[in-house]
Amino acid sequence: QVQLVESGGAMVQPGTSLRLSCAGSGFDFSDHAMHWVRQTPGKGLAWVASISFDGTFRAFDESVKGRFTISRLNGQATVFLQMSDLGAQDTAIYFCARDLKTFSSATLDHWGLGTLVTVSS
Amino acid sequence: QSALTQPPSASGSPGQSVTISCTGTTSDIDYYEYVSWYQRHPGKAPKLMIYEVTKRPSGVPDRFSGSKSGNTASLTVSGLQSEDEGEYYCASYSRTNTVVFGGGTKLTVL
Numbered sequence: 001q002v003q004l005v006e007s008g009g010a011m012v013q014p015g016t017s018l019r020l021s022c023a024g025s026g027f028d029f030s031d032h033a034m035h036w037v038r039q040t041p042g043k044g045l046a047w048v049a050s051i052s053f054d055g056t057f058r059a060f061d062e063s064v065k066g067r068f069t070i071s072r073l074n075g076q077a078t079v080f081l082q083m084s085d086l087g088a089q090d091t092a093i094y095f096c097a098r099d100l101k102t103f104s105s106a107t108l109d110h111w112g113l114g115t116l117v118t119v120s121s
Numbered sequence: 122q123s124a125l126t127q128p129p130s131a132s133g134s135p136g137q138s139v140t141i142s143c144t145g146t147t148s149d150i151d152y153y154e155y156v157s158w159y160q161r162h163p164g165k166a167p168k169l170m171i172y173e174v175t176k177r178p179s180g181v182p183d184r185f186s187g188s189k190s191g192n193t194a195s196l197t198v199s200g201l202q203s204e205d206e207g208e209y210y211c212a213s214y215s216r217t218n219t220v221v222f223g224g225g226t227k228l229t230v231l
Contacts, residue, residue, distance in 0.1 A: 044208075044210060044222060
């Protein structure tokens with residue numbers, strides 16, 4: 001069955017960088033756009049970024065634009081979120097999610113369990 | 122502040138129906154047919170309940186239905202059951218090529 005497993009979450013200091021990974025299995029990874037979504041403590045879900053099936057189209061929320069990048073390696077069925085200049089506002093559980101389509105359609109049909117990022121001095 | 126507006130809470134007794142609204146703008150809900158709804162239970166991955174406004178993924182009970190009118194989408198849960206309790210989020214594709222979420226609605230089955 002479809003599985004998404006995030007990794008790379010950690011406690012880091014403000015201003016530092018971190019890379020999250022999400023490994024997919026049980027489906028043809030190269031047929032789907034992928035997303036990162038986060039949930040801050042006590043708050044709701046917030047979309048972070050998406051990447052098209054072939055990596056040619058990427059989009060970011062304004063709150064992370066210029067600091068975060070998204071990439072993918074279809075041969076390894078993995079999507080990455082490179083985060084830099086982290087601040088306390090980036091503390092959250094980060095979820096990886098699969099889009100139903102090849103380009104983002106806001107239909108996130110499978111999700112991982114998330115990985116926790118804590119930014120604190 | 123979330124881009125889409127949902128009521129913070131909703132409730133109903135077992136067997137009743139409840140409707141959760143999700144209000145956006147002419148740049149998202151009103152513009153696209155890409156509205157989706159997610160159920161979230163603590164410690165579990167979010168689950169897709171409705172996509173493309175009205176479609177239900179396989180395995181989701183037909184007690185769940187979606188609709189849209191103008192810039193407002195709605196999720197209706199009929200015949201409420203205790204396992205329907207949880208948080209529900211709407212999402213929409215946006216003309217800025219981004220995805221916007223609602224702030225979430227906590228559904229309580231009384």
